Amino acid sequence: MLDQVAYACASRYASRYVVTLSVDQVMFRQPVHVGELVTLLAAVNHTGTSSMEVGIKVVAQEIRSHQQRHVNSCFFTMVAVDDERKPVPVPPLRPFTPDEKRRYAAALTRKALRQEFARRASPPPARDGNCRSLALVP
Numbered sequence: 001m002l003d004q005v006a007y008a009c010a011s012r013y014a015s016r017y018v019v020t021l022s023v024d025q026v027m028f029r030q031p032v033h034v035g036e037l038v039t040l041l042a043a044v045n046h047t048g049t050s051s052m053e054v055g056i057k058v059v060a061q062e063i064r065s066h067q068q069r070h071v072n073s074c075f076f077t078m079v080a081v082d083d084e085r086k087p088v089p090v091p092p093l094r095p096f097t098p099d100e101k102r103r104y105a106a107a108l109t110r111k112a113l114r115q116e117f118a119r120r121a122s123p124p125p126a127r128d129g130n131c132r133s134l135a136l137v138p
């Protein structure tokens with residue numbers, strides 16, 4: 001469901017087909033119980049050249065009491081593509097309202113964190129053709 005909503009949100013924003021590049025920070029704050037009404041709220045938080053961060057907030061509602069709970073939040077990175085599945089530019093997002101500006105700033109922080117995580121998680125380049133240079137030492 002989350003991926004479908006991310007697709008709908010990003011493709012409508014870009015007026016293009018989009019593909020899912022990544023999903024991160026899927027935070028299950030509370031369980032969703034069988035029989036509850038689930039609403040997914042999505043927004044494009046930030047745009048790069050061809051990529052978009054889509055934030056999704058999931059709200060569950062107990063049918064009898066109408067009590068609502070924020071149960072899940074997550075962030076997808078979607079990339080707009082052409083007919084050959086090559087990335088194509090998307091319209092740059094111009095945040096306007098305070099909420100849009102807050103989401104934009106938070107998305108920029110997450111983008112920097114993703115880059116930092118990728119940098120730290122990637123193995124160091126081998127200095128020569130010898131596999132010993134990749135050995136993990138505690």
Ligand SMILES: CC(C)(COP(=O)(O)OP(=O)(O)OC[C@H]1O[C@@H](n2cnc3c(N)ncnc32)[C@H](O)[C@@H]1OP(=O)(O)O)[C@@H](O)C(=O)NCCC(=O)NCCS
Pocket residue numbers: 019020021047048049050051052079081085086087118
């Ligand atoms: C998404 C995809 C089209 C990107 O192709 P690519 O050759 O890496 O294209 P680019 O280098 O131009 O990158 C496109 C965008 O993705 C971002 N990107 C690509 N790889 C990335 C990575 N590992 N981490 C973060 N961002 C990445 C680039 O920063 C760029 O963003 P920008 O245009 O906003 O600056 C390609 O990786 C792909 O087709 N992936 C499979 C997608 C798919 O099938 N998803 C469904 C899975 S079931």
